[in-house]
Amino acid sequence: MNKTADVIIIGAGIIGAATGYYLSKKRLKVYVFEKAFPCYGSTGRCIGGIRAQYAHPLSIQVMIESIKIFSTLRDELNRDVEWYQGGYLFLAHTEEKKRTYLEAIKLQKQFGLPVEFISPEECSRIVPGLNCEDLLGGSYSPYDGQANPFAVTYGYLEGIKKHRGKIFTYTEIKKINLTGEKVSSVVTDKNEEYFAPVIVNAAGPWAKKIGELVGLSLPIEPERHESLVTEACERLFDPMIVDYRPDGCYFVQNYKTGHFIGCYTPIPNDPGDHLDASSTFLTEMPRRMVRLLPKLRHLKVLRQWAGSYEMTPDGNPIVGATPIDGFYVSAGMCGHGFMFGPALGKLLADLITEGKSSISLEEFSYNRDFSRKELMK
Amino acid sequence: MKKEIIICRCEEVTEEEIVKVIKQGYTSLNEIKRILRCGMGHCQGRSCLPVIARLISKYNRKPLSEIRFPTSRPPLKPIALGILAQYHKSLDKNRNE
Numbered sequence: 001m002n003k004t005a006d007v008i009i010i011g012a013g014i015i016g017a018a019t020g021y022y023l024s025k026k027r028l029k030v031y032v033f034e035k036a037f038p039c040y041g042s043t044g045r046c047i048g049g050i051r052a053q054y055a056h057p058l059s060i061q062v063m064i065e066s067i068k069i070f071s072t073l074r075d076e077l078n079r080d081v082e083w084y085q086g087g088y089l090f091l092a093h094t095e096e097k098k099r100t101y102l103e104a105i106k107l108q109k110q111f112g113l114p115v116e117f118i119s120p121e122e123c124s125r126i127v128p129g130l131n132c133e134d135l136l137g138g139s140y141s142p143y144d145g146q147a148n149p150f151a152v153t154y155g156y157l158e159g160i161k162k163h164r165g166k167i168f169t170y171t172e173i174k175k176i177n178l179t180g181e182k183v184s185s186v187v188t189d190k191n192e193e194y195f196a197p198v199i200v201n202a203a204g205p206w207a208k209k210i211g212e213l214v215g216l217s218l219p220i221e222p223e224r225h226e227s228l229v230t231e232a233c234e235r236l237f238d239p240m241i242v243d244y245r246p247d248g249c250y251f252v253q254n255y256k257t258g259h260f261i262g263c264y265t266p267i268p269n270d271p272g273d274h275l276d277a278s279s280t281f282l283t284e285m286p287r288r289m290v291r292l293l294p295k296l297r298h299l300k301v302l303r304q305w306a307g308s309y310e311m312t313p314d315g316n317p318i319v320g321a322t323p324i325d326g327f328y329v330s331a332g333m334c335g336h337g338f339m340f341g342p343a344l345g346k347l348l349a350d351l352i353t354e355g356k357s358s359i360s361l362e363e364f365s366y367n368r369d370f371s372r373k374e375l376m377k
Numbered sequence: 378m379k380k381e382i383i384i385c386r387c388e389e390v391t392e393e394e395i396v397k398v399i400k401q402g403y404t405s406l407n408e409i410k411r412i413l414r415c416g417m418g419h420c421q422g423r424s425c426l427p428v429i430a431r432l433i434s435k436y437n438r439k440p441l442s443e444i445r446f447p448t449s450r451p452p453l454k455p456i457a458l459g460i461l462a463q464y465h466k467s468l469d470k471n472r473n474e
Contacts, residue, residue, distance in 0.1 A: 037408045044411060150411040169405075231419065231455060277451050283465035286458040297459025302419060303450040 005031040005165075007352070008186055008196040010173050010210050013043035014149065014338050015330045016202035017156035018345025024163035026353050031165065031194055033186065035172040038157055041204040043149050043338055045275075045307025047227055047261045049240045049252055050339040051088040051144035052113050055104040055375040056316060058363045059336075060111050065359060066343035070147055073342070077155035081147050084255040086238035088144035089126060090376070091292075092117075092136045093245050100375050101139035108141070115141035127237045129295045146240065146252055149338050156345075176213040182325040183214065198352055200328045205273045205308035207318075207331030214324045218366060220332040222308035224270040225263055226281040230299040232258030241292065249288040260299060262289060275306040309335035315374035319344055319364040320351060328352060329366055334377060384432075385425035387418020395429055399436045406430060407447050416447060419455055 007023050009016040012034035020030040034040070050070060052063035073081045092098040101117060108115045118140045120132040126140065157167050168188070175187035176199060185195040203210040205222035232254075240252035251262025264285060282304050290297045312318055312332040317340060319330045330348050333340060347357040362368075382392040390413045398412055406426055409415065415429060416422025430444045 037405055037411075039411055040407070154412055169408075229417075230458065279451075282451060283461050286461035287465045290458050290462045297462065298457055300455035300457050301452060301461060302455050303417070303421065304452070305448075305450050 003193065004195045005029045006196060007031070007198045007200060008033065008194060009200045009202055010186070011041065011202035011204055011206075012038040012153070012157060012167060012169070013041045013202065013204050014153050014156075014341035015204070015333065015344065016200070017153045017160070018341045019200055019202060019330060019348050020165060020345075021156040021159045022346045022349035023352065024160045024165045026349060027163070028353070029164055030160050031196065032157070032160060032167045033171050033173050033188065034167065034169050035206075037169050038167070039150055039153050041206070042308050042310065042333070042335075043153055043204075043341075045227065045305060046149055046335070046338045047250070047252065047263055048146050048149050048254075048338060049088065049144075049250070050147060051141070051240070053088055053090060053104065053108060053115060053139060053141050053144060053376060055100070055107065056363075057107060057111070058359070058361070059316065059374065060108055060113065061359050062340060062343045062347070064111060064113065065346070066339055066341070067143060067145070069342040069346065070145065073147070073152065073155070077152075077159055079151055079155040079158075081151045081155060082254075082256050083145060083147040085142065085145040086240070086252070086255055087126075087140060087142040088242060089123060089239040090139040090242045090244065091123065091248075092138060093134045093243075095136065097244060098136050104376060105139060113141060114143050115139060126239060127241060127293070129236070129293055130241075131292055131294060140239070144240065146255065152338070152341070173210065173213070176210075176327075178214065178324070183327050198326045198328065200330060200348070200352075202330050204331060204333070204337065205310050207310060207329065211329065214322075214327050216322055216324060216327070216366075218318060218329060218332065219313055219370065220310050220318065221271060222273040222310050224272065224274060224306050225265065225309050225335065226277060226285070226304060226306045227261065227263040228282070228285055228304040229302050230260040230296075231302055233299060234258065236295075243288070243292060247288060249285060249292070251289055259302075260289075260296065264288060273308055275308070277304045277306055310337075313370035314372055315377040317344065317364050318366045319348060319361050320366065322366055334374070384428050385413070385415030385418065385422070387420055387425075388414040390415040390425070392432070395432055396436065399433055404433055404437050404439070406433070406444060409433075410447055421450065422447065
């Protein structure tokens with residue numbers, strides 16, 4: 001077979017799949033290399049939430065674009081990606097959190113996002129049965145939503161195949177060859193060499209290791225997070241609920257199947273790419289869910305699993321060109337890869353082919369100042 | 378092959394749907410699970426995954442022994458959120474005593 005492509009992408013999660021899709025739509029030949037199966041990494045382990053409520057202007061802009069894409073993805077990919085605009089409700093239990101949300105809402109409104117700070121009474125109208133103890137209100141946007149990570153990613157990958165691209169599963173990249181200062185080929189664990197003038201590092205939790213293959217030190221460290229899913233029931237409410245208290249949690253009901261799916265951020269954090277499930281989570285997560293919504297107590301937990309958040313120092317992704325000619329990065333998504341994926345894929349495809357994108361990704365560049373932290377991480 | 382044969386009873390996935398995906402080139406249980414949801418229901422694939430493994434083996438002439446099964450996830454049987462939440466409390470109580 002022909003071993004030369006226009007672009008080689010490392011990683012078949014949402015980032016690699018979406019970037020590859022928009023490149024192949026521009027008639028470029030795309031090869032995607034995946035060390036396991038598509039969605040093996042972070043994408044297939046996320047809970048599928050999609051929101052534009054952020055505190056960083058670029059994240060808000062990128063997510064407004066991403067939500068536009070999600071809403072048209074069914075027709076684009078000819079597949080039900082289970083996009084549902086059910087909104088997100090961020091709960092404020094402290095004055096400090098309320099101030100953070102009010103500040104963010106001001107910024108979000110500048111970009112045209114429909115978002116309001118609502119009273120506890122309105123919160124419990126949107127989420128009937130919500131425990132409003134200590135609740136000061138919530139930041140609510142009906143623009144946010146949910147989709148199926150598997151359907152979206154496999155849909156994009158099928159699209160790459162239709163545009164004469166190829167997906168190599170169970171194939172790990174062991175070496176990246178440079179010619180002078182420019183990338184020229186990759187070598188797989190099967191000791192085969194594939195050539196392309198452009199290589200995209202979309203390796204998620206393993207992006208740092210891939211960067212090291214070209215001598216690049218990327219500040220991306222995986223952390224373990226855990227999730228669970230319950231059995232299905234009739235629809236109880238629409239939005240994803242986010243409780244940012246130290247012992248809070250996030251969960252949403254799948255609009256189509258009726259399952260509840262949720263997770264929390266462990267304190268202290270749990271570094272490394274290990275993915276074992278813990279009994280602490282299996283008892284702690286239900287406690288947090290039932291505290292927020294007592295009527296969920298009879299629902300049964302079907303499964304729990306773990307996944308990686310690939311963290312950067314400021315909680316924002318690293319996307320764009322690097323000092324190595326032809327080597328691009330789109331990783332360090334900090335748990336937001338699925339929702340950022342479609343827009344970042346489209347923007348990076350423009351950046352690679354035209355040298356610029358409609359929304360500048362400069363503030364996500366790999367050598368930015370990492371001191372400004374995302375407050376709605 | 379009959380259209381109405383249900384292989385995954387929890388998620389109601391038919392043999393026809395599974396064979397279609399296998400013929401598209403998805404030949405691991407992990408991929409088929411993620412595309413069709415078979416094995417994601419109450420029984421976690423106890424009844425359907427061995428049958429799907431046989432289908433993969435049949436259509437790809439691959440020995441059954443080479444087909445890898447997805448990771449089994451806790452809990453082994455579904456448990457109510459309220460019970461798990463109480464278990465957390467009882468653990469704490471034991472610790473305090």
